[in-house]
Amino acid sequence: MLPAFSVLLALSLHVFPPTFAAPVVISGYAPVPATCPSTPLVRTASGISSSEAAYIAARKPVASAALGNWLKKVDSSFQTSNLPTVALTTSGGGLRSLLTGAGVIQALDSRDSNVGTSGLYQGLTYEAGLSGGGWLLSSLAGNNYPTVSSLQTNLWTAAFANSLAVPNGPGAPAALAQISLDITAKSAAGFQPTLVDAYGRLLSYQLLYGPDGGVSDDLSTVATLSSFTSYSVPFPIITALNVQTASGACTPPDNAVIFEFSPYEFGSFDTGVNAFTQTKYLGTSLSNGQPTKPTCEVNYDNLGFILGTSSDVFNEFCTAFPAIASSPGLLATLAGLVNQTHALTFMDEYALYPNPFYQYAHSSLVSAQKNLTLVDGGESHQNNPIFPFxxxxxxxxxxxxxxxxxxxxxxxxxxxxxxxxxxxxxxAGLTRMPVIPPSSVFISKGYNIRPTFFGCNDNSKITIIFLPNHNYTFPSGQSTAKLQYSPSETDGMIKNGVQVATYGGNATFPECLGCAIVKKTGGALPTKCAKCFADFCYN
Structure with missing residues (x-):
């Protein structure tokens, strides 16, 4: 979650004019008409989709084999039959979370490290991120899952050394001109762009390869990439929150509807929505689950727009324009990009999605809304994208x-x-969540600065392996408002993230992690697991 006012104050330090040179190439950002699919565009949320189920059915044996190999590497006495399903989540927190989370993944990735936890990433079945964690997951998935080292060397180090307002470094003027064209093209296609469109385009230049900041990268196209089609990566989910702007709300309540984006579907299991639509056809005009026009829309699921949606904090201004538009710096740049298409309004603080659940009987909370207004996935004080799991x-x-x-x-x-x-x-009646104590217990017991296992002794619950950011080797408590990192800072943050995943390089931690995982099988455990549970398990 990004604290809006501090972040936007930091962004305002970087001044660019809100007008740009003539565009240089044709835009690939705008949604375009396409033939509607033969399959239903909307379904009730009775379970996961058939597409996700098929992916998991193929992924689980691959993940289990890798998980078994890692367990045997850690301790040859671990039994590796009927292994559990393991997921990873990365919280919000801007570049602080992206970089720390990147270090965690590097420590788990056998392609990219040689520590005790290396190989566990290959054993994951699911992965989720929101806000800064969504940036990390988008950069991995959108680029076909390279290693963290590769992204650090070839993309992030240079990109993060620049201001967000300077896309493509020295090529910023041309990049800004192209982004201007992208925004105009979306408007010309009949869709109102908002600040989130411009914000997502700028973020894409830092996170995605390819022309115009990976403009051709849609979330649905992740399903066509080789890492995905070979079932060699965990299934990705990004989250965002719904705001009931029609009722006058600016920010989501603590029980806000949590929306999921995956390569296959967008929607929510939460009561009040209880439905999903196909991600590829986001932007299609629907009523009661049926298209209202002869054609559907594609390209609305631009990955930059989605990662911008998951980190949208502009709603926290909770004020009408022109107050924001008159702010200096990046806000003026964003406002200028959008203002070329329409006069700015309060709604420009939100990510707008044509509501696929309009007039859909199972989605009573949102069925009357023509548009969904989505914001940062952590604004309900749930900054870890756990609900999907x-x-x-x-x-x-x-x-x-x-x-x-x-x-x-x-x-x-x-x-x-x-x-x-x-x-x-x-x-919400989601009974798989283990008992979690209040923050006072975390602080008094030190759970906030070291790994802790929740749900160890209850097979009816998920075991949560809590890996909190802690400054092991680098001052990793950087402000969420910090959106520029020098090369040495980027490197230091990632290396500290490796320490977060390995408990500061603790020699016994990988085996204890293995104990917590294997315990879910109900099988025999090495005798040394007893000490691990005494050291790491809550209750």
């Missing part, structure tokens, strides 16, 4: 939760985000 149909057994929230004045997590998710899960 509490759904019974996904049958997650173990979840690694990398929390990089800025709950404290020093910009570190204190467990409050996890506790909030526990409380909301209880209210």
């Amino acid at each position: 509490l759904q019974p149909s996904r049958a997650i057994d173990v979840m690694l939760v990398n929390d990089n929230s800025a709950d404290t004045s020093a910009n570190f997590p204190d467990g409050s985000e996890l506790y909030q998710t526990y409380q909301q899960a209880q209210l």
Whole structure:
């Protein structure tokens, strides 16, 4: 989650004029008409989609084999039959979370590290991110899952050394001109762009390869990439929140509807929506699940727009224009990009999606809305994207939760985000969430600065492996408002993330991690697991 006012204050330090030179190439950003699919565009949320189920059925044996290989590497006495389903989440927190989360993944990735946890990433079945964690997941998935080292060397180091307002470094004027064209093209196609469109385009230049900041990268096209079609990567999910702007709300409540984006579907299991639509056809005009026009729309699921949606904090201004438009710096740039298409309004603070659940009987909370207004996935004080993995149909057994929230004045997590998710899960009847104590217990017991296992002794619950950001080797409590990192800072943050995943390089931690995973099988455990549980398990 990005604290809006501090972030936007930081962004305002970078001044660019809100008008740009003539565009240089044709835009690929605008949605375009396409033939509608033969399959239904909307379904009720009775479980995961058939496409996701098919992917998981093919992914699970691959993941289990890799998980078994890692377990045997850690301790040859681990039994490796009937292994659990393991997921990873990366919290919000801007570049602080992206870089720390990148280090965590590097520590888990056998292609990219040689530490005790290396190989566990290959054993994951699912992965989720929101806001800064969504940036990380988008950069991995949109680029066909390269290693963190590769992204650091070939993309991130140079990109993060520049201001967000300077896309493509020295090529910024041409890039800004192209982004201007992108925004205009979306408007010309009949869709109102907002600040989130411009914001997502700028972020894409930092996170995606390809011309115009990976403009051709749609979330649905991730399903066509070789890493995905070979079932060699965990299934990705990005989250965002709904705001009921029609009722006068500016920000989401604690029980806000949590929307999921995946390569196959967009929607929510939450009561009030309880439906999903095909991601590829986001932007299609629908009523009661049926197209209202002869054609459907594609390209609305631009990956930059989605990662911008998951990190949209402009709504926290909660004010009408022109107050924002008159602010200096990046805000003026964003406003100028959008203002060329229409007079700015309060709605320009939100990510707008034509509502696929308009007039859909199963979606009573949003069925009257022509548009969905979505914002940062962590604004409901659930800064870890856990809810998708509490759904019974996904049958997650173990979840690694990398929390990089800025709950404290020093910009570190204190467990409050996890506790909030526990409380909301209880209210929603999601019984797989283990018991989580309040932040006071985290702080008094030191759970906020080291790994802790929740749900160890209850097979009816998911075991949560809590991996909080902590400054092991680098001052990793950087402000969410910090959107420029020098090469040495980028490197230091990623290396510290490796320490987060390995408990500061603790020699026994990988085996204890293995103990927590294998315990979910109900099988025999090495005798040394008893000490691991005494050291790391809550209750």
